[in-house]
Amino acid sequence: MTFSHSLLIAASGLCLLASCQGREQPFSTGSENAAADKDAGAATLPLAGIYADTMPCNDCQGIATRLTLRPDSLYELQETYLGRTSPVNYRRGPWRVRGQVVTLEPSGNDPARRYSVEADESLRLLDATGKPMQANNQDYTLNRTANSDLSAAGTRREFTGKFTYQANAASLIECGSDKRYTIAPTGLTADLQRRYTTTRKDDGQAVFVRVLATVQSPSGSAEEGLVVEKILEMKPDPICPQEKKQAFQQ
Template sequence: MQPSRFFVPAIICLLFSACQGREQPYGTGPDNPAADKDTGAAATPLAGVYTDTVPCNDCRGIATRLTLKPDSLYELQEVYLGRPDPTNYRRGPWRVRGQVVTLAPSGNNPVRRYQVEAARKLRLLDADGKLMQAANADYTLNYQSDGNLNEAGTTREFTGLYTAEANAAVFVECGSDKQYALAPTGLTPDLQRQYGNTRKEAGQPVFLRVSATVKTQTVQFGTGTEEALVVDKVLEMKPDPVCPQAVR
């Protein structure tokens, strides 16, 4: 597959000579005590939604919405304004190496990379590993928010490690390590049965990808509230508890 001008090596890595090693969270380095902790995508501070309309050679612009999820998965929607079939959608894992965000290939779409700039902005890199530049053109995606990724009422895909024991079921999101209870509504009983057939040993976590809605509920034991997931669809369950960012 021939790379296009949109899918590039990372300029920050000086064409990789200075960036050999594992991909790490954004902001890690010699002065960061967590620099050796390899967690794949950067849940903080890069997770969130980035939008803007970037220039296009043969259309009126590309309306772009990029969601970097804290579980190391991304969703990218591009609308090519003025084309008869304008929408391109892709999803997959995302990672950070140095100051470069990498979107893994998806379908026929090869890898894509952005440079992290100030104020949580992402700038598209070209085929030579340089910032996309043209007269009066801006290839920057501006950070919008991360409030819609985990707040109550949000419905989206979640990936993480799931464990069910006795009367308790716990889901720990990949990347962010955020813990959710499982709401008694939704598919929880079916999910527990499927877990029993998938796990290798009692009490062992499994990898789980679901479509779910975040809700706030009263804790089962004690007082107070907790965040829980109402699962509406099981998308994937595997016996090995391995998150996407752990796969090399």
């Protein structure tokens, strides 16, 4: 394990043990919100997007980092260690925001990682004490990208949501954003219909689905479409990750 990688892991792995003293405020651009003990589930939506930059590295040319915070409270993090023969580190899992701090929950052997939300909506990596990383006076900031709209036409990613198929028309309401997408007819249409019919409990009832899809511009409709490439998961109970978290906290 390299020094730089060890530094990031050490900084992030102790973050949960070094939670800030006092009560954190829910994420907002203003100061009118009241303090909250629980994760600000609805506050994750304005932070959803893509953050990227090249992070410092002591024994390589830099760590090209791309972090996607999805509306369904799941993240995808890809780190490419420039100049190495086996450079890519990939992790995914749930993310949450409490106060002005975004936490990427542990993934496999990788510990949790925490970032502070800056005024320009960039994310700064925090150390074990909850302060911004400043090793060797280098910048550990991820900046929101120009193509950060995860519902823009042409965006290809995983979608989770509540899926229904009725009268030869299929739709998906995305977890987290509650955005409704029509499902464009493709070669998977028959398979979607078959799996929905065998999975749903009652006629017309929504099911939970996770798919790999590309956003399609609306055509004669106010709703964007999704071109589904692969059905990753389908379950009878249409419960989103946020709803599971909220039920656990109550």
